[in-house]
Amino acid sequence: MLETEMPVKIEDFLKQAFEQNYEELRLDSGHTIAPDVKQTALQHILLYWRKLRAIAENVTDTEVRLSLPGQETPKGRDFTIEGVVDILRENDRTIMYDIKTHDADYVRANIESYEAQLNVYAHIWHELRQQPLDRTAVIATDFPEEVRLALSNESEEMLAYALKNWEPVVEIGFDPHRVDDTIRSFGAVVDCIEDGKFAPPSLTRLQESMPGKLHVRFGTHVCRNCDARYSCMPYREYSQSTRRLADRSEMHYFTDAMNDVDQEAWRTGNLDAALEADDLRSDFSTR
Ligand code: SF4
Numbered sequence: 001m002l003e004t005e006m007p008v009k010i011e012d013f014l015k016q017a018f019e020q021n022y023e024e025l026r027l028d029s030g031h032t033i034a035p036d037v038k039q040t041a042l043q044h045i046l047l048y049w050r051k052l053r054a055i056a057e058n059v060t061d062t063e064v065r066l067s068l069p070g071q072e073t074p075k076g077r078d079f080t081i082e083g084v085v086d087i088l089r090e091n092d093r094t095i096m097y098d099i100k101t102h103d104a105d106y107v108r109a110n111i112e113s114y115e116a117q118l119n120v121y122a123h124i125w126h127e128l129r130q131q132p133l134d135r136t137a138v139i140a141t142d143f144p145e146e147v148r149l150a151l152s153n154e155s156e157e158m159l160a161y162a163l164k165n166w167e168p169v170v171e172i173g174f175d176p177h178r179v180d181d182t183i184r185s186f187g188a189v190v191d192c193i194e195d196g197k198f199a200p201p202s203l204t205r206l207q208e209s210m211p212g213k214l215h216v217r218f219g220t221h222v223c224r225n226c227d228a229r230y231s232c233m234p235y236r237e238y239s240q241s242t243r244r245l246a247d248r249s250e251m252h253y254f255t256d257a258m259n260d261v262d263q264e265a266w267r268t269g270n271l272d273a274a275l276e277a278d279d280l281r282s283d284f285s286t287r
Pocket residue numbers: 200201222223224226227228229232234235
């Protein structure tokens with residue numbers, strides 16, 4: 001991890017708090033994550049601090065839980081909408097931030113879905129709780145390719161330049177007229193979940209480019225991070241249709257998510273974290 005320009009005391013505190021949280025979650029859940037994923041999560045936090053220090057230092061209400069109970073799905077089921085946001089109050093202005101681990105280009109290319117969700121939170125905060133609100137924005141913590149490249153090259157110069165160009169805050173407009181539609185569409189999703197409708201998208205969808213990422217397909221960007229991919233038929237077809245993957249051995253297909261060292265660390269980490277036989281079964285079961 002590169003060290004310059006970051007106050008060491010804060011960085012040390014963030015690393016310690018991260019490790020402590022991770023250990024608690026690991027022991028509580030009986031699961032661990034691959035070392036590269038853990039390292040990426042830590043980088044998100046450290047770069048969030050480095051890039052958005054002004055916001056981080058001035059947030060007045062963190063992890064504000066917003067709740068909208070008493071909603072009804074199209075099929076008549078009761079449900080509650082819940083969300084967590086950060087609030088910054090400064091100079092008579094109030095800003096609501098929704099932190100996402102997505103990248104900013106993706107958020108900008110899919111602005112309607114983020115608007116819809118944040119508008120519901122704004123509705124709860126401003127109209128139901130009668131709290132002041134001047135602006136809403138998404139903070140997209142996934143850093144862009146330039147930052148990733150600078151980190152892998154361990155180049156402070158490249159990193160400073162890439163961080164300067166990175167715009168992780170995406171302003172979102174508040175349109176109260178769309179709130180009812182959004183709540184209705186949330187209700188439709190609740191019905192699908194309760195009815196057990198979990199059909200994956202088609203192969204065509206997996207082959208489409210991600211909005212805001214012309215050369216990155218859904219099947220690569222989303223599916224390769226999905227735990228269900230080994231039992232997902234569209235992903236299997238996608239992998240086989242991709243020449244790069246088709247050239248690999250079948251075994252490589254099943255191990256492409258991480259290298260041997262990382263896999264071993266993930267396996268032993270889960271063995272250490274699993275307190276009960278059931279925990280192990282859920283991690284290693286092939287059914
Ligand atoms: S691999 Fe996961 S994300 Fe991709 S289509 Fe299948 S279930 Fe959906």
